[in-house]
Amino acid sequence: MWVEWALWFAGGALGLSMLLCALRLVRGPEPADRVLALDTLYVNAAALAVVLDMVHGGQLLFEAALLIALLGFVSTVALSRYISRGDVIE
């Protein structure tokens, strides 16, 4: 009972923070701001996948969370290299 309430609270907080990240992604003046917003967005998305998996009691979404974290890190590295060097692979 309490655990389910806390699961809904955590899911709501993570969803709200994803919305705030989307706001910064749309608004951010620097390109680095947008990349930072994407970074936070994918970390929150991975946490939200974990929370949804705890709600449903399955095992499937953990792989999704792991994939989101992995691909998000790679994309953040590539985008910040692109901002600082103007090229991803030299």
Place this chain on the structure above:
Amino acid sequence: MGNEPNLLWQALIVAMLVVGGGFALVGAIGMVRFPDFFMRLHAPTKATTLGVGGVLLASLLLKWTQGSFGMHELLITLFVFVTAPVSASLLAKAALHRRAPSKAPVPPDQPER
């Protein structure tokens, strides 16, 4: 949700979930409300990492009370904790390279430039 864990474990799981969600929300609010990029970099890279760590620890405890050991949670936690400082450092380098405007005051004993 299967068999219910006893009250102490439930309290621990609830505390971890509330702390995790709260820290993630605090990090996102800081990222929206701080005035310049370097302050905005500071907020989510600390708070959101802690928030994700709290949520994953809650999931680990829940799996543990249901009699299995969550290897995936441990993997995600380790991965996020290792990669968050790396991406923050790369973003700071990128912003320094593009000379992003900073609102931090100049230290007093340095000559004005």
